[in-house]
Amino acid sequence: MSAAATRHRHRGPRIEASEARQSGYFNIGDAAQATGVSAKMIRHYESIGLIQAADRTFANYRIYSENDLHTLRFVKRGRSLGFSIKQIEALLELWSKRGRSSAQVKKLALQHVDDLNARIAEMQAMRDTLQDLANRCHGDERPDCPILEDLACAKGHDQKHP
Amino acid sequence: MSAAATRHRHRGPRIEASEARQSGYFNIGDAAQATGVSAKMIRHYESIGLIQAADRTFANYRIYSENDLHTLRFVKRGRSLGFSIKQIEALLELWSKRGRSSAQVKKLALQHVDDLNARIAEMQAMRDTLQDLANRCHGDERPDCPILEDLACAKGHDQKHP
DNA sequence: ATCCGGCTTGCCATGGTGGGAAGGTCAAGC
DNA sequence: GCTTGACCTTCCCACCATGGCAAGCCGGAT
Numbered sequence: 397m398s399a400a401a402t403r404h405r406h407r408g409p410r411i412e413a414s415e416a417r418q419s420g421y422f423n424i425g426d427a428a429q430a431t432g433v434s435a436k437m438i439r440h441y442e443s444i445g446l447i448q449a450a451d452r453t454f455a456n457y458r459i460y461s462e463n464d465l466h467t468l469r470f471v472k473r474g475r476s477l478g479f480s481i482k483q484i485e486a487l488l489e490l491w492s493k494r495g496r497s498s499a500q501v502k503k504l505a506l507q508h509v510d511d512l513n514a515r516i517a518e519m520q521a522m523r524d525t526l527q528d529l530a531n532r533c534h535g536d537e538r539p540d541c542p543i544l545e546d547l548a549c550a551k552g553h554d555q556k557h558p
Numbered sequence: 559m560s561a562a563a564t565r566h567r568h569r570g571p572r573i574e575a576s577e578a579r580q581s582g583y584f585n586i587g588d589a590a591q592a593t594g595v596s597a598k599m600i601r602h603y604e605s606i607g608l609i610q611a612a613d614r615t616f617a618n619y620r621i622y623s624e625n626d627l628h629t630l631r632f633v634k635r636g637r638s639l640g641f642s643i644k645q646i647e648a649l650l651e652l653w654s655k656r657g658r659s660s661a662q663v664k665k666l667a668l669q670h671v672d673d674l675n676a677r678i679a680e681m682q683a684m685r686d687t688l689q690d691l692a693n694r695c696h697g698d699e700r701p702d703c704p705i706l707e708d709l710a711c712a713k714g715h716d717q718k719h720p
Numbered sequence: 721a722t723c724c725g726g727c728t729t730g731c732c733a734t735g736g737t738g739g740g741a742a743g744g745t746c747a748a749g750c
Numbered sequence: 751g752c753t754t755g756a757c758c759t760t761c762c763c764a765c766c767a768t769g770g771c772a773a774g775c776c777g778g779a780t
């Protein structure tokens with residue numbers, strides 16, 4: 397467990413904390429800081445199998461290599477583009493596969509674009525309806541209010557009023 | 559056992575099922591059908607105190623009056639406009655208050671419009687970035703892919719690039 | 721009397737994140 | 751040495767809104 401083991405420590409046996417530091421490994425807190433993924437979420441991603449289980453020190457601390465940070469940043473970027481965990485799982489898979497086709501990646505991305513567009517349209521419809529109602533609401537001390545009337549009315553406004 | 563339990567008193571004494579039918583009361587299933595709110599969610603809304611606890615028959619079946627259906631439709635409409643449960647709680651409160659000012663309602667609505675606009679903008683930014691990356695991805699059998707490169711790169715693409 | 725469909729409660733799951741408790745570890749200061 | 755404070759560990763709970771399933775009553779029609 398000395399030189400030979402140290403060499404193969406990638407996903408390998410536990411090492412000592414100080415040694416890990418010297419070898420350029422990071423605590424989970426440092427990894428969180430460096431990647432923008434909270435320590436909480438790093439553990440979570442590990443627990444659901446999105447990322448490989450981190451190596452540990454003898455004291456059971458997780459340690460992260462530069463490579464691990466790279467993966468975490470990938471995940472972070474994927475999340476900030478709105479991909480779900482499952483989609484990121486697929487993207488990580490493709491990322492690691494040399495035999496991937498860019499068509500596969502593009503398909504995933506465009507599916508997500510479609511999803512985003514659908515959600516955007518839905519929210520725009522809500523916003524437009526509400527903005528319209530708000531425009532017609534005088535917004536003073538009187539209780540009369542088109543907004544409440546719409547909510548209360550229940551007359552065929554489950555859909556757009558034709 | 560705080561708010562929900564406190565509100566767990568019914569509005570009237572229990573009556574018999576057939577009598578309830580005759581008096582124009584509805585089962586939860588009928589109420590669900592009539593309002594578009596699932597029976598599950600009606601019970602949930604009751605349990606969290608969003609709506610008053612329904613009256614019951616002797617056999618403990620919930621029964622709903624036309625008035626109750628009106629409230630349920632209000633909630634349904636609010637949800638379909640994207641209001642949160644808490645916001646709907648506030649709207650219901652205002653709806654029931656005669657002394658309300660339309661300004662209060664309008665304020666709530668416009669806050670929600672702002673919220674929607676923020677979320678829309680966020681999703682549009684995601685979509686635009688992704689669409690752009692997808693446009694630059696040839697989408698063929700080769701592994702080279704700007705999308706994966708973006709995700710993997712980690713060079714200052716955490717936010718919009720000004 | 722039996723059967724089916726509806727009702728009741730209660731628990732679990734989703735997705736992604738945060739909060740916190742209870743306990744172990746490390747490094748620095750005395 | 752020993753204390754202290756910052757870190758780490760696991761585990762559980764909460765959010766929001768909804769769906770699903772299961773075990774066990776009830777209603778009305780056959």
